[in-house]
Amino acid sequence: MAESRREIVVAKNLGFKYSGAKKTAIQGIDLSIGVGEFILLTGPSGCGKTSLCRCLNGLIPNFYQGEWTGQLHVDGLDITTQPTSELSRKIGYVFQNPENQLFALTVEKDVAFGPENLGYSRDEIRKRVNEAMKITGTLALKELAPYELSGGQQQRVALAGVLAMKPSIIVLDEPTSFLDPHTAEDVMGAADDLRRELGLTIVVVEHRLDLVARYAERIIVMDGGRIVADGNLEEVLDEQFDTLEGLGVGVPRVSLLWSMLRRDGLLKGKVPTHVEDAASALSGMMTH
Numbered sequence: 001m002a003e004s005r006r007e008i009v010v011a012k013n014l015g016f017k018y019s020g021a022k023k024t025a026i027q028g029i030d031l032s033i034g035v036g037e038f039i040l041l042t043g044p045s046g047c048g049k050t051s052l053c054r055c056l057n058g059l060i061p062n063f064y065q066g067e068w069t070g071q072l073h074v075d076g077l078d079i080t081t082q083p084t085s086e087l088s089r090k091i092g093y094v095f096q097n098p099e100n101q102l103f104a105l106t107v108e109k110d111v112a113f114g115p116e117n118l119g120y121s122r123d124e125i126r127k128r129v130n131e132a133m134k135i136t137g138t139l140a141l142k143e144l145a146p147y148e149l150s151g152g153q154q155q156r157v158a159l160a161g162v163l164a165m166k167p168s169i170i171v172l173d174e175p176t177s178f179l180d181p182h183t184a185e186d187v188m189g190a191a192d193d194l195r196r197e198l199g200l201t202i203v204v205v206e207h208r209l210d211l212v213a214r215y216a217e218r219i220i221v222m223d224g225g226r227i228v229a230d231g232n233l234e235e236v237l238d239e240q241f242d243t244l245e246g247l248g249v250g251v252p253r254v255s256l257l258w259s260m261l262r263r264d265g266l267l268k269g270k271v272p273t274h275v276e277d278a279a280s281a282l283s284g285m286m287t288h
């Protein structure tokens with residue numbers, strides 16, 4: 001697998017300090033993300049997750065002023081020299097606050113905005129808008145104005161707008177903060193379907209690991225602007241559970257329960273990352 005891995009994100013010693021800020025927001029970030037990975041990015045509030053996402057889509061340094069260090073390439077583009085218009089074709093970004101992202105008169109126009117700006121034909125635009133709205137379950141909202149939507153609906157419309165661009169990587173910054181658990185699962189599931197069907201790369205910032213554990217193979221944990229853990233989700237949960245808990249990362253409840261029982265010697269084996277895993281491990285133990 002290693003030799004066929006194509007990198008879509010390569011960061012070398014990446015750092016950024018917002019102008020006027022006392023501390024660097026992110027520092028010493030070395031990161032390589034392969035095409036088609038589903039990555040969970042987490043860590044305590046203020047640790048630099050959104051700032052790293054802003055680097056990935058070029059808002060830093062094109063929009064936010066400050067001191068940049070190191071290098072960052074996304075899908076072959078040097079982030080520091082590409083105009084944001086070029087970057088927006090390839091890198092889809094769903095903001096932490098979706099109302100910052102929606103500005104057209106209707107939902108449908110909003111979703112069409114990106115492809116229209118890329119100069120596609122009317123047919124192509126209609127096709128992309130329809131597909132994106134179908135996947136995100138927003139077709140019924142198309143005549144509404146963005147301000148008439150709930151937070152969760154806004155998040156889904158923002159995701160539709162990003163999907164209509166058919167980017168090669170999608171960065172979702174806490175995309176489920178306004179969603180009920182069921183809808184949040186649906187959005188994560190839709191993102192995962194896209195990854196498998198279209199070979200998209202997905203980076204999701206999320207505090208609640210429960211929601212993403214089923215889909216993400218890899219977890220990146222930040223603290224104080226740095227990456228403090230990076231690896232296979234199951235392995236990191238199994239081997240660095242105490243570190244994650246210490247940082248206040250919202251570890252899956254089933255992993256927490258398992259690790260407590262394991263500490264007390266009542267259970268053995270790897271910490272499961274979601275309920276189905278735990279169920280099959282337990283039923284395996286019971287039938288032996």
Ligand SMILES: Nc1ncnc2c1ncn2[C@@H]1O[C@H](COP(=O)(O)OP(=O)(O)OP(=O)(O)O)[C@@H](O)[C@H]1O
Pocket residue numbers: 018019021024025043044045046047048049050051052064096
């Ligand atoms: N526009 C800005 N100007 C100056 N400093 C900023 C700006 N945005 C973020 N920061 C600072 O950068 C650091 C990292 O913030 P960032 O928003 O990246 O954290 P985060 O991990 O996304 O937090 P949260 O989980 O609360 O969203 C913080 O110290 C924050 O105060």
Ligand SMILES: [Mg+2]
Pocket residue numbers: 049050051096173
């Ligand atoms: Mg943030």
